[in-house]
Amino acid sequence: MAVFRYEALSAQGKTTKGSMEADSARAARNQLRMQGMTPIAVEEVSRQAKQGKRRSAFERELSHREVVLFTRQLASLLQARLALAQALAALVEQAEKPLIRERINSIRSEVTSGTPLSQALGHYPKAFPEMYVATVAAGENTGDLGGVLAKLADALEARQALQQKVSAAFIYPAIVTVVAVLVVVGLLTYVVPQVVSVFENTNQALPTLTVVMIAISDFLRAWGWLLALALVAASYAFRSALQNKAFKLKFDEAVLGVPVLGPFVRAVNTARLASTLSILVGSGVPILKALAAANRTLGNTALRLAMVDVQERVKEGRALSKAMGKSGLFPPVLTHLVASGEATGQLAAMLERASDSQRTEVERKAMWLTSLMEPVLILVMGLIVLLIVLAVMMPIIEVNQLIQ
Template sequence: MHDKIVAHPRVGDKPLNPKDLFIVPAYRYQALAASGGPAQTGQIDAESPRHARSLLREQGWHVLSLELAAAQGASAQRLKLGGAELSTLTRQFSALLDAGLTIDELLVVLAEQAEQGKTRQILAGLRHDVLAGLPLSSAMDQFPRVFPLLYRTLVKAGEESGRLGAVMARLADYLEARGELNSKITMAFIYPAVVIGVSLLVILGMLTWVVPQMVQVFESAKQTLPLLTRLLLWSSAAVKTIGPYLALGLLLAGVAAHRALQDPALQLRFHRWRLSWPVLGYLDRLANTARFASTLSILVGSGVPLLKALTAAEGVMSNRQLQLAVGEVAGQVREGVSLARAMKAANEFPPLLLHLVASGEATGRLAAMLERAASEQSKELDRKVTTFTSLLGPLMVLVMGAIVMLIVLAILLPVFEMNQLVK
């Protein structure tokens, strides 16, 4: 879609009046010329479908079909915003609602401020549906990759309760906190990854370049080489001969494993096995349950019924085994079992979360207790990840350093023996 934004009144410190702005969306059409000939397709800017048809009739076209050029159908399915972009958009949405702007007006302002074309495209599509009489949550349904189920569920709850501004503010806080946690985890693993990568490059360089240079010296000496040196020469020859095939095999194995994990049954078995890993399994469970508690807190606190909140919160779990556990919890809650008892029966949730959920149900402060549980688990996850990565970095340095030392020692041992023979 090619959006056109007309009028940008900015004089001094005069506030921007959204009524002075108007997004003119583009419409795709298929039409026949009055003079005859085959059907033609094109695009026209107009304020509404009726206006577009009127303009085309004035140009001598008979309209066969007309649709908004904003993303629809398959194209809308492909549009996506990054986490930081969606968080910023949500925060701006909340601020403009608090300023008293209507949905129509704030969509105009947001589109005028948007720097990326796809963001303006999304906002124009939302405004088109809102002007057509749809609620904002229904308008967001055409962009499922931009606005996930959790997002749309919260927006709908805010619309029904008349507290959309407050709900959007909480949603912005949630998105920012989740983005900050993901950034911390990513940054924590960057240092070990860099150490491993550089060390592997150094080792490969020594095996493929340094060691072959020393082979000629060893061969001219015509002496029996130490076992460590012979192992090094064998490793160097193996890397040079079968290394490329091995790398290709690993790549193909990775692709095959990725495709195999698309099967739900295999994926479930793998995710169940992953939870049993000594350290990473614990971190995986902690991260997922923290997201679950945070999501459920904001949903319940926004007035979403518990069963519907559980269904939406299930979608934020990245582990299939834990998703299945949430589904079992929802089934038991539907039968009248309390949330705490249902979660305990699933045997997949940390004791702290179970204790706080039970306390929240007993005191009528479930949303507050879920938020506290999410906060405590996020802090615990942050501490564990920091500790793990702080130990992993030096451990990798020691391991890689030991490997490099063995290579150097294997090269120097024959040199020492040659010196002894000369003496």
């Protein structure tokens, strides 16, 4: 049986969308009519995937959390000696969201028709990237699909936990920055004009700092909307420029050269690279194919280009550790552990250790960055507020001195 996505009119005239299993599109239409609905469109889900049908930009795909949960549950069922089709059927029954149920239904339909699981997952590259599919294919080839999926679930969970820790570490500085900007804008556009307006009818010469603050306040009140539009346009132009490969490469190279940010970005990408290579090599994927799949997990173009050079050197017969060390972009701890793994024949274990080391380094650097940013933000905010207060108070102090 195949899975069909349908759109139909109910007896009350409302449009209903969903998915169902049937032997054919005609059988699916008959089932809809038996349920009192009039079919508008019925199409096989797996056929959409095979034909690469373009989905709507607003159509949601499985989230990373949902993929991790699917992987963990499928690994547990397979390790409990359930057949693959039975395990997928059980996951369909457990799925709470229609999208998850539809995706697993489609995958199960292809598996029952003889398609390998890796190939069925490959029809949804946004949810299941190349690394995921290659790992599943390796599990199928070795006959230990449940064990490979369990290792894959562990790695995905560790990556998700790291991402959550890093995101949580930068939430507080981001909130402080937004609040600081709003407070400063409020002071300049409302408080400063209200206080300084008292001195407008006097012939008193205002201090230079007060004059500057009044000019900034007048500019924000008159042209603040234009400044906001300019910032939005600059942000859009920058994002568009990042689509250019040459600009993106130069920008990523510059990021790696920034004293504090560069090592952090390098550690994040290295942890992801080592984790992916560990899973693929440990699952029996050939090293060249593992390197190609792991390269696509890197978010920095400069590191990705360096990995392409590493692939070429390995293809020529050089050791992976020497190829990585030649680039000079990867941390020494990674190259040393890879060299140790090559010498002892435990490359996967050493890559996993390197991944753990870099993950710890990312957490440490994230905490250090946030601990550094918090006092800097407070000092900058305090300095700006102090200047605004001085700009307001200096004319008042001069008036008091004249009266005395």
